[in-house]
Amino acid sequence: MVMGLINANPVVHEKKERRTRETPGNTDENAVEPIDQLEIFDHIRDIKDPEHPYSLEELKVVTEDSVEISDELSxxxxxxxxxxxxxxxxxxxxxCLRVKLMRSLPPRYKVDIRLAPGSHATEAAVNKQLNDKERVAAALENSNLLDIVDECLAPTLG
Known part of the structure; x- marks a missing residue:
């Protein structure tokens, strides 16, 4: 038994097969295709859980349905x-979710990271922390914390 883990035996789900993004035919080679829900999900699905060797998708921490996007409103x-x-x-x-999207999306996008309602004991405090620019910037100045984030974002084999 693994000691010290909050959830030592998480339920692990099978990853969904990756789908190719369908884009309408466009004759303008300089046109920029809008970013959609599937593209955002593809950016975050393989983030590794900080405590387990599983991805956030495998643990159902994130799903395709957990992503909302308005390309028009960025x-x-x-x-x-x-x-x-x-x-x-x-x-x-x-x-990790915020940093991955900050690194992946054009800077015009506003990113909002939230806990699912009722899913965490300190939901309001965590949501406030995750969406406060100064707190996020301070967290990313902490080299130990940044190392953990970078490890979770590192590509996996498989």
Whole structure:
């Protein structure tokens, strides 16, 4: 038995098969295709859980349905669900989601990261922390925290 983990035996789900993004035919080679829900999900689905060797998709922390996007308004919202109500890694997971999207999306996008309603004991506090620019910037100045985030974002084999 693994000691010290909040959820030592999480339920692991099978990953969905990757789908190719369908884009309408466009004769203008300089046209920029709008970003859609599937593209955002593809950016975040392989983020590794900070405590387990599984992806956020495998743990159902994020799903395709947990992503909302308005390309016209340049707004993305990801609502994630920790595996347990008292998950001590919820803030780290949210920070990983934010950093991945900050690194992947054009800077015009506003990113909103939220816990699913009722999914965490300190939902309001975590949501406030994850969406406060100064708190996020301060967290990313912490080299130990940034190392954890970078490890979760590192590509996996498989």
């Amino acid at each position: 707004h993305v919202r990801v609502t994630f669900t920790p595996t347990v109500e008292h998950c001590s890694m919820a803030t780290i997971i949210g920070l």
